[in-house]
Amino acid sequence: MRSLIDINKSNLADTSQSSVGLGGVGRSKKHESADKHVSGAAIYIDDRPELRGQLHAAVGQSTMAHANIISMDLSAVKAAEGVIAVITVNDVPGHTDIGPVFPGDPVLAIGKVEFVGQPLFAVAATSHELANRAVKLAKVEYEELEAILTVKEALAKQSFVRPPFSMVRGDSDKAIASALHQISGEINVGGQEHFYLEGQISSAEPTEEGGMSVFSSSQHPSEVQKLVAEVLDIPLNKVVVDTRRMGGGFGGKETQAAPWACIAALLANVSKRPIKFKLNRSDDMCMTGKRHPFENNYSVGFDKDGQIKGINITVNGNCGYSPDLSDAIVDRAMFHSDNAYFLDQATVTGNRCKLNTVSHTAYRGFGGPQGMMTIEMVMDDIARYLGKDPLAIRKVNLYGTDDRNETHYHQKVEHNKIHELIASLEESSDYHARRESVSEFNRENTILKKGLALTPVKFGISFTVQHLNQAGALIHLYTDGTILVSHGGTEMGQGLYTKVAQIVAEEFQVDSETVGVSSTRTDKVPNTSPTAASSGTDLNGKAAQAAAIIIKDRLIEFATEKYEVKASEVRFANSQIHVGTDTFSFADFVQQAYIGRVSLSATGFYKTPKIHFDRATGKGRPFFYYSTGAAVSEVLIDTLTGEYKLLRADILHDVGHSLNPAIDIGQIEGAFIQGMGWLTTEELVWNDKGRLLSNNPATYKIPAISDAPIDFRVTLVPDDPNREQTIYNSKAVGEPPFMLGISVWSALKDAISSVSNYTLSPSLDTPATPERVLWAVEAMKANQ
CATH class of the missing domain: 3.30.365.10 (Aldehyde oxidase/xanthine dehydrogenase, molybdopterin binding domain)
Known part of the structure; x- marks a missing residue:
């Protein structure tokens, strides 16, 4: 049996493209921050040095699921050690509702509470510990309502x-x-639960003329900018939001990073001092959505x-x-x-x-x-x-x-190759031989049972809200030949920055190591969409490519005028620019262009074509294209205890022309395991008063390495370019593989069904914990 490491090595060898340019599109390259991640050198918001006079924030939380607030005595909170400022919703100078699309999300409670953990008031104190200690001193009187x-x-x-x-x-x-x-x-x-490694955190620093500088662990810096400006009642151009990297997001930091940035900014505005707001893990799990x-x-x-x-x-x-x-x-x-x-x-x-x-x-x-x-x-x-x-x-x-x-919803499924993909996986996974083997095993064993399932995925790529399908980028070309890219996408470990650097390097035919990608900042690229919907590379890669092409065209025009050659005689290759019979290093020619007063900076823009949807009729084309894949999972269950093990997983996934096979395979592996966790071990539990009980790592189980299949085979469909004009004809890979984990749940059902000799289909709600598997087995036995 091959090890996981051996399998991945073979996959990378199998899926590397044979014809790639110097920029490396199509070549496996490690994540741009990989060394910093494993060495601990990557800087997250909590790693930033404290500013002079910096305070720390915390919020008082509702203890009721639904209640009117009769009174709120904060005198003890204000008198607590280290407390510098205390605010309620009455201290918000601007908007009090920060709902991302529709109203309904007050930044701090207004007259009533609607869930256990809802923020009531906020405190700024001289330390994280003192702030969290102080908020517990509030005396709140409620009129409980039906929940x-x-x-x-x-x-x-x-x-x-x-x-x-x-x-x-x-x-x-x-x-x-x-x-x-x-x-x-x-x-x-x-x-x-999202269970990102880095919890929700923001810091806010007052700037000149009533502005605010915000560092936010957010998938949507432009929304944080907008909401901070609205709660402070200041123009957007006075708020700058910076996001270099997140320690995971998975959607949990798309809209729900904004409240903590807003509260930090409100406290910074009142105290005129920098504020850091970092949620403790249990508070994060109670106060943020799932x-x-x-x-x-x-x-x-x-x-x-x-x-x-x-x-x-x-x-x-x-x-x-x-x-x-x-x-x-x-x-x-x-x-x-x-x-x-x-x-x-x-x-x-x-x-x-x-x-x-x-x-x-x-x-x-x-x-x-x-x-x-x-x-x-x-x-x-x-x-x-x-x-x-x-x-x-x-x-x-x-x-x-x-x-x-x-x-x-009346969209044509074009370029559909799901039949061929499934047939290929059937063969490579030996599905039919294994089906016979599993059936034989189950006939011969009464306690242990095996299950096998192959499930496909067809996932639509695009934001279903049309206006979000746009992106911008900014490229600076410096006189030493190095390049700096800014774009609207955020990096949460998925490798977006790496892929964008490869794309820009490919356009200029330079080594991607000469391309830097700056933090995502609202003063560099405005009005950005969230990094979500698997569209990060599709949108921002295209925008960066557009900016690179503008600068490249300027360099070509300069070459034709200076050296009196045709545009077709100017070529970019191997970190060089060939102009007729002359050859220059990329850096030398860029220096010439600078001396020739050529603009070496450009913005690029991209909007996804073809998509539309009429909600009134329920008809349209909400997706630019579909991403497809399939997985075969084989499980073993113990019918006496409900315990189980995933023995083997075979995955075949279509990413079009892969921009970076190593990163794509890593995304597929991670998505599959996360999807498996959602359907098997990750159980959210609320009590009858609406309080979340699974609010820490001891009561909420994400998959461990021991839960991964010993035999794990991940393969990309051999280079099959996307028929739509995506960036280098690639396909999105962030979300679609997540649903391959459904094959594990279906395999568990297959094993349970074998107890009835496959005559009954078990009812198996998710997560399919060992308890639920055992209950389903007992139901099979009772109904035979």
Whole structure:
């Protein structure tokens, strides 16, 4: 059995491109901060030296899930050791609501609280410890109100953060009724804590003329800039937000980094001193949103082969107390309720349920994974009903061509190669031989059971909100031939800076080591979109390329005028510029251009073409293209305890023309393990008063290295350029592989189903902890 390291080495050898330029697009290169990450030299916000007079912030938190605030006595807080400033919402000079899209997120509580942990007031003190000690001295009197703590309660009371919405294709009710077979089912899909290594943190320093300089661990610096300006009631040009790197984000720092930056800025404005606001881990987990838990159900009609004729799907998202990004997140769950399958007659309805918990937010996949879970359950349930291999049911329902290539939101699935990808993975993973082996093992063993599953992923790439699909970049070319790039994307460990440097180096045909990428700053590139939706490289890479081409064209024009040659006689290669019969080093020619008064700085801009969606009709093209992949997972369960082990995982994923195979494979591995964690070990638990109990690493289990499969095989589809004009014809890789973890959940169900000799389809809510696996096994035994 090959080791994980050996497997990855072979993958990198297999997927490196044979024809790459000096810039290195298509070549495996290590992350630009890899050495700093492993040595501890990478500077995060908490590593920045303290400024003179710097104070530390903390917030007082609600102890009630839903209540009116009768009184709030902060006298003891103000008198506490080290306390310099205390503010409530009454001290906010500007906007008090910092909702990212729709209102509903007060920066500090206004008259009532809607979840346990909601910030009531903020304190600035001389140390982190003293600030956190002081906030506990507040005396708050509440009038407790009825709290809604389950999705079923919210549905019964029609408690929504946004109105319900449906996408319709054909007459699904009629198609279901007229089909040969009908079944229905439901599933509870648990949420997920982001558990970034670096928690939420911001620092704010007052600047001249009432401005504010902010360092924020944020995926969306421009939104932090806007909201800080609004709460302070100052123009945006007086606020500068800087983000060099995050220690992980996964969506948790897209909108929910902003409150802490706003509070730090408010305290800095009052105290006229720098403020650092760092959340303790347990506070972070209680006060910030998670992946949305969902409760979904379906009814489906199908024929003797298992092909779906009609289907109704309802996805009910637990949004928490406010809209945040829930409207778009539930929309994406609806968009991806088909996954890779053609739903001819379909109605997909999404409810955005309001509960008295923390407001849930973006998380890798942005609702897509929760939507896909239902249709994958449908495939397994149909298979057990008909006594077939679930893979056979999946294959008969895949998108095809001509009359089987339009989604339930009326977008054509173009350039579809999912059939070929699955066939290739079937062969490389020895799926059918292993299926026989697993069945034989299960016939011979009564206690230990194996399960095997192959599940595909088709994931749409683009923000579903059209205006976010834009990006800018700024390039400076210096007289020594080095290059500095600024762009609107943020680096959270995913390798965006590395890829952008490779792209710029490729355009100029120089070594990527000569390209530096500066921190993301709102005074360098304005009005940026969040680094999310797997679009970081697609958008910012294209913008950086556009800026590079502008400068390159200027250099060519200068060469043609100075040396009286045609533009076709000017070539960039091997860190040199060839002008007719003359050859110059890149640095020498740049120096010539500077002497010739050529502008060596340029901005670039990119907006994604083709995309549109009419929400009123539920029709359009919300995605520029689809990213596809598939995974085969094999598990072993103990039917006496519910414990299990992932024995082997085979992944084949399409990234188009890979910009950097090493980084892409790392993203796929990490996404798969994180997706597996979401569906197996990561359990969020609230008590009957709305208090989060799984609020620290001792009560919340993310996957450890021991949970990874011993045999882990990750392969990129051999160089298959994206048919759409993306950056160097690559495909996004951030989110799509996350959903490959569904294969682990499906394999667990396969193992449980073997207890009934595959005649029953188990009900297995997620996360599929050992307890839930054991309960499902016992249910199989009871129903035989």
